[in-house]
Amino acid sequence: MMQSGIPFQGRGVPPLRGNALPGVIMGLFLWLPISAWGDTDVNDEAFAALQAEAKKGFSEEVAPFVKNYCADCHGSKKRKAGLNFLAALKDPGQARYLKQWKLAAGNVKDHDMPPDDEEKLPTDEERRRFEAWIAKIKYLSPKDPGPFVLRRLTKVEYGNTLRDLYGVDPAVAEELPDEVFGSGYLNTLSPLQSELYLGIANAVVDQVLAPEGKAPTAVQQRLFGEPPGEGEDPREAAEKVARRLARDAYRRPPSAEEVAVLLDVFDLARENQLAYSEALRLLFKAVLVSPQFLFITPSETIDPEEEIVPLDGYQLASRLSYLLWSTVPDAELYELAENGRLQEAKVLEAQVKRLLMDPRSRALFDGFGAQWLGLGDLESKTFDEAKYPLMTAGMRAAMVEEARLFFEEIVRENESVVRFVDSDHTFLNGPLARLYGLDDAITGPEMRRVLLDDPNRGGILGMPAVLATTSFPNRTSPVKRGVWVLEQVLGEHVPPPPANVPPLEEQDQKEVAGLTLRERTELHVTNATCANCHKVLDPIGFGLENFDAIGRWREVDDGGGAIDASGELPSGERFASPRDLKAIIATREEALARNLTERLLAYALCRPLQGYDEIVVDQLMEAIAKDGYRMQTLVTEVVTSYPFTQRRVR
Amino acid sequence: MLKNALIDRRTCLKGAGVSLALPLLETMGWAEAIVGKDSRPPVRLGFMYMPHGVIMDQFWPASPESFLTSPPPALESLRPVLDRCLMMKGIAGVPISPFNGAPHALELSTWLTATLPDAPTRHRVNIAISADQIAANYIGGLTSLPSLELATMPQTHKENQEGLHEAYYSHCSFRSPTQTVPAEINPRSVLKRLFGQSESPGKSAEVDPLDRQMLDRVIGGARDLRKTLPQGDQHKLDEYLDSVRAVERRIAAIEYRQKEAALEKAGVPSSRRHASDSPPIEIKIPEGDKRSEYMQVMCDLNVLAFQTDTTRISTYIGSTPNGVSYPELGFSDQHHSQTHHNHEKEKVGKVAAITKFNIDQFAYMVKKMAGLREGDGTLLDHCIMMWGSGLEDGNKHTRENLPFIIAGEGGGSVNTGRFLTGVSGNQGDLLTTLLDCIGVPLDRPIGLATKQITEMKA
Structure with a gap:
């Protein structure tokens, strides 16, 4: 059921209407000689080849599969769950069908569909090939910067x-x-x-x-x-x-x-x-x-014949400035827009660096970083006051401040995104240092950079703000932490539990009496419906069980049982402590960088990613990987990307 | 998708564009009041919400006969006004398939729409205009505020069920299928909005008379801008034009109120208010952060807004379907976590306590209304106040018998003092009937409605 997918995490606007044709955009490449766009012709040729291959695959493999196994229930006559795959087959690359295809691939792979009691069931090989072709669906999307409204x-x-x-x-x-943020600022x-x-x-x-x-x-x-x-x-x-x-x-x-x-x-x-x-x-x-x-608003009237146009200089200046500073462009940006120079690749890149080095770029954490880490509600989140008297307003503010300073340092020092997970230092003040057991050395209200001896700490996985956000008011939640790591860090999509299944804490008390939290959580894996996902996400949460609900280190859990932070991932990698888990996650730099890139792009475009965006992200990833996944490069790639600098107007 | 066109165009105060002219108001009831023909108080409609359902055997009355004499525990605080309350069992909520994994994302957003979100565009808001906003379109132009939206928590919940937009969690009011109506959570801001800088109850907000004409010119400019924009942008600008026009209308209504007040001061026996009517209630904004005090001041503001006829339509989202706790009740558990109680005694007790707490605040509000003289009765007599939840049983997410309580006779349109069992209908039928009771003509039913619930009418 786990699917790596595009996060639907932007700020919502209407979906694609009609079928925008590629073209009209060649002028753009005169000033976008960066990253994957550098060698335009080759890329477009390669893309055309992949597109042709995907088209062929769809007509020769996907279409028969759908007609054989899906169309009786999800076709033109019956449209169970509102799905019509025959309609989707007519124009499979359409953005509005993308999610439907991905869902289908997941369900077919996991043997959830077709239902077991159907007469005709696909072979495992057919299932594998179906899934493989759906993965190529992105190549069917027409080249398109996506909708962009005022x-x-x-x-x-x-x-x-x-x-x-x-x-x-x-x-x-x-x-x-x-x-209302999340999948949408409205x-x-x-x-x-x-x-x-x-x-x-x-x-x-x-x-x-x-x-x-x-x-x-x-x-x-x-x-x-x-x-x-x-x-x-x-x-x-x-x-x-x-x-x-x-x-x-x-x-x-x-x-x-x-x-x-x-x-x-x-x-x-x-x-x-x-x-x-x-x-x-x-x-x-x-x-x-x-x-x-x-x-x-745009400064120029758009020719009604155009479908895709570059942003005018002023609009680009505003888009950039509101992305990185959350405010109006300053005089330098305005002047570059006025002189028509902002669209020059070198100039735009230099402006990204300048804006990121300016203190106003804390807006990137406040607007994007905090949302990515899920810290928006920490300030108002309820904690059991008797159990966690340390969770004062001041403590919560210090937690968020730690995350902010940590995020900003990675941006300013242009470090690899791996540093988010694997770092040897953090930022603390006196009260926050208590959670780290460092309050002898660190006192006073002001935050400062602190080198950490404890390899279990350092990085977002061992950071109190994150650990508290992913806990219940009165205890930890291995499940929530597992979901958080998979979704927020690695960019996987974890489907919600099926309806009417009571969460762990609502299990029959008699059955679970006397079990540790870990033992109770492991009951998930004894139930086939639950096991699919929980066998992946629970172990990750167990690996962080040494941190209590507000991020303090502990050796025993609330019931007095010894913490067992060992586990195994589906990949076979084993860990026995938060430190081991951190090391494993840190090796997933590609997934981590891709996740951040997708999230930042969606945030920058103020819309969920869709269709052609996936191709764009593939190309950005090449350039970002080449430069060692550095944060400023990642931001620059997003800002200079095709959908950020162009808009579809029809 | 249902559109604004739901209501009779004759009085849907839009279209003409420029601004609401005073003569239009004068043809719509108030003028008669001024010349003394008809001074019947207007009928108002208010909604108050609690998520996650109830403990059924503590909520539903044992029988129609025992309703007034021995009400169920959850209703205890309503005892003094039960004869002005109506309960009905058998109103079904909207079936949420294909969004089966999103019971909580949809309980509030389907509550006043009786409609499911549009599935293909689920990641953004696309549902239907809500019943309160249909009513506000129809009678909102008569008051300085078309409708009042209140909430206890910020509407910023971040969770994604079935890919549905987050806004579905925390909004019940929709101005159009794609536009949520944000609610206010700060009692001070509400007071200021109702009565202007002076924050003095009973007085109209002050307005700069030139503002309306200035807005008029800005709107004219926006129309010019609109012509130069691509189609998608034009739609966005239409929202702007629509919302600024609403502000113009509000200023016009305030000016009208001021004119009326001046007449009254000059000795013209004008308004709908009778000499015997109770004076506007006082608002005391609490200092601490006790939930009960906070909810009661929001209820007071609702009462005051109705009492002064500043608005006739309100919604109060007393709580949203996310991690809300009630420390005042002596436990820190989140509401939702307790509702999946599997009949475990302690959790059932906590849910019952939370439910009673919410109904107590509603009772506080309607009892206050019942104590205010208005016309030949009380304020409550001229209101329909509905408290309810979008689920019946939070443990199993069922919605076959939505729990709700109606208080007030709605100017004689609702037959109260009864508990009706075996009613057959759905949420849309109920909303359609409620709008009919307050005199809003519909040209088509709301959501999945097919009929009216005639049993509830007087």
Whole structure:
């Protein structure tokens, strides 16, 4: 049942519509001589060959298999579970069928489908070949950067943008609803949000501008300039202000029509007998509630004939800046966009490095890293207060801070992604050091870099933030930890347990009385339904059992039984301690890097990966592997990738 | 997928675009009130949610006859108002196949839609407009807030069942099939939203009169921008236009309220309010973090919003289907983990305690409403308040008999004081009937509805 798959982890937007054709994109390669795209012709040729092979395989092998074994129940007449494989066969590469095919491959491989009581059952060899062909389905996807629609600034991005443009406290945006992340920041807008935007615009204007009759503030002078002198036309002066305000807030030069709208607002204020500065106040407010501020909008009108176009420089600058900084592009990025140079490969690469080395790149952890590690809820997660009195707000904050500093160091020092798992140091303050048993040496509230002697520690597997996140309020959960390692670290997809199967802790108490947590957990493997997955994920969790629910080392579990942290993976690799497990996971650098790349790409594109993206990731992986899986290279590859720099408009 | 077109276009206050003009309001009931023709208080509809189902033998009354005299333990706190409550057994939830592995992702999101998410696009939100939002579309234009959405926890749950979008876990209100309506969790923000900067109950929020005209021009600009964009982007911008128009309408309604208040002040016997009506209740925002106090202030805000006719439609997600614990009850276990109790006594006891705790907060709210004079009765008489869960038995994820309690006669439309057994219908039928009771005409049933539950009507 385990499938390595694309994480559906981005921020959701509509799926592919229709069948976008490749092409129109050759111009792109003039400025993308990096990574796998370097030798374009060869790659396209190779891709075409693979595509032809996959097509042949589908018509010669997959189609007969489907017709023989699947179509009676999942065809045009019966569509059990809502699946019609005959329809999918007509255009198997379509993004919307991708998940269906992968599910089918998993079910056929695991003998879950066709059901055992069917008359015709495929041979093991047929099953193997079916699965092998489904793995090649990615080559049937047309070359496509994926859908890309106007993106609303998230709550954090919006607050940061107001801070960087107008010097206000980003807390001004506090009342906006929190974003729903995970498989989706919801790129929608409700009346409540619009109403709050208007309220926030009022608050920003009040904070930034001096009351009528008072001397203007410094920000006000920067934004509005000097008021028109005697005999000067206030409307002309207002037009200059409108242009400047819109250029900053819209992150691109405004069109003539856009300036006209703002002047219209200025006129409205003047008709209502407002003074010049008060009229500018209303104009400023209009800028702040305009869609061009709240959404990242293109600066150029798209030719309706085009299907795929490169992002214009301003849009690319915003996309990059919001990805790595969660805020508006700075002057240098803006200038490069203005000069049309940002799309040059060397320039774009250099900008990625510059942005990553800037302190604002902590946004990459806050927005992406914390989400990847699953730390978003740690602050509010319930812990049994009597059992874990150490889990104070301060302790939780220190845990997340440790993860942040650790993540940021790997990014800044451009280290291999393996360092996430295998490291000899971490960041601690006094309270956090208690969990490590290092509180004699480390005291005080400030975080510092600490070399670790204990090889069980160092890396995310032995990090309290992660260990606490993957525990229950009152005990550890080997299952949750196993799932976490497989999904978050190695990028596997662990299917949810079947419906109506009570989790471990809900087993009949009489049956399990007297068993250790490990022994109880091992009951999973005695049940055929459960065993499929649990034989893989439970051992990983057992390997971390020496860490309690808040990440302290322990030799005995809650019931007083000795911890047995030994286990074996399906690959045959054996371990006896967290340190051994860490060493095994650290050898999976390719899986680790691919997982991070997929997650970062989905995050950067604000959508789940699909179809052609898999080909893109294959190509990025070649370049990333060549450079030893270094983190900055990984980020650079994502930013310079085909789907990040192009958009489908039709 | 059901669309906004569900309701009678005549009063669906959109389309014309620019803004809601005052004359439209004046043709819709209020004006009559001003000239003194009809001063019957409006009917309001509120929903309150608890996930994971109930302990059945502690929730369902033993028999129709014993309902009023010896109610089940879970309902104890409702005893003083039971004669104004209605319970019905036999309303089935939405069957969740093909999402069998996602009972909790769907219990809340199907609750007011009676519809399953669209399977092929499950990784994003695509379900149906919810009953509360259909009602808000119809009668929301009459109040300064079309509807009020409250929740106890942030709606940011991160778990992926059957590949369904995370938002399904924590949202019950959908403005359109693809747009969730976020709920507010901060009582201070709610108070401010209801009554403006002054936070003084009973007063309308203050608005800058030029804001509406400014928004009007911004909308005009957005329309120009829209024309230059590819189709996908145009849809996105439509959401913007729609939501900003809603703000314009809200400002218009507030202005109308202000005008009305001014008339009243000048001695014109205007509003729907009677001299004998209770004064607006006071809101005290608690200092600590006790769940009961927090939920009660949210309930108070709901009561106040209805009492002042600031809105007529509300939802309160008292708890969401994720790792919620109730330390106030003396245990740290998460709600969900206890609901799979396998009839083990201790866990059953904990689930019963959590259920009772949630119903107690609902009882707090409806009893408060029952104590407020309005017109010739009480506020509760003019409301339909429904408490419920999207599962019946959390242990087995069953949903054949959804547990819910209706309180209030809805202006004489609901026949209360009864426990009806052997009712046959589904969640969609129930929602369709509720909307009918508050006077929202539907041109088609909600979700999987096929009929109305006529037994519940007066």
